[in-house]
Amino acid sequence: MRVIVVDYHTEWPKLFEKECQKLAAIFKNELVDIHHIGSTSVEGLAAKPIIDILPVVKSIENVDALTVKMNEIGYEALGEFGIAGRRYFRKGENLRTHQIHVFQEDNHYDITRHLAVRDYLRVHSEKSKLYGDLKKKLANAFPDEIECYIDGKNLFVKALEEEALSWYEVKHRG
Structure with a gap:
């Protein structure tokens, strides 16, 4: 997969909304939130042009029965794909457009992070x-090496997640 990072596009929220309608029709009453x-999802942030969607469902096991509809x-359904308790789907094998990360409503950790x-x-x-600049730099350095791109972001993302979780906890405590 070629690594392409582009400046923020204002149509990304619209593409998210359009896909939500399709997903809601499939998940129906199983869907708690999306x-x-x-x-x-971050205005102004450079990104790979892939819409990431997190549906929250009542029962993760019931999602497996929706694979044919997806x-x-x-x-393409890829099961947990490295994260226990997740169901991961991707659209577009070589030119990915969407990624779906489904979590059960009681999986507070993964949803919250x-x-x-x-x-x-x-x-x-x-x-x-800073994050956008790092991604652009890595995409330019490793346009055909997704693993190197991911590895290059790893320390930044881990620190970012830790910082964000602390901030989020304080923000939602009171």
């Missing part, structure tokens, strides 16, 4: 700019 996450709208990073970057523009 969130736009990842870099495309395939029908272009998604995604929302914390998103919300933190939305209000801390200096950190968002």
Whole structure:
């Protein structure tokens, strides 16, 4: 997969909303909530042009029965794909357009860490700019090596997540 990082596009929230309608029709009563996450959810942040969506469901096991319907709208199901308790779907094998990260409503840790990073970057523009600049630099250095791109972001992302979780906890405590 080629690593491409672009400046923020104003259509990303619209693409999220459009996909939410499709997902809501599939998940129906199983769906508790649905969130736009990842870099495309942060206005002004450079990103790979892939819409990350986090549906929160009542029962993660019930999601497995929806695989055929997800395939029908272009998604490939990859199971947990490295995160216990998640169901991961991706659309577009070589030219990925969407990634779905489904979590059960009682998986507070994974849901919170995604929302914390998103919300933190939305209000801390200096950190968002640093992150965007790092991603652009890595994409230019490793355009055909996704693993090197990911490894290059790893320390920054781990520190960012820790910072964001602390900030989020304080923000939601009171």
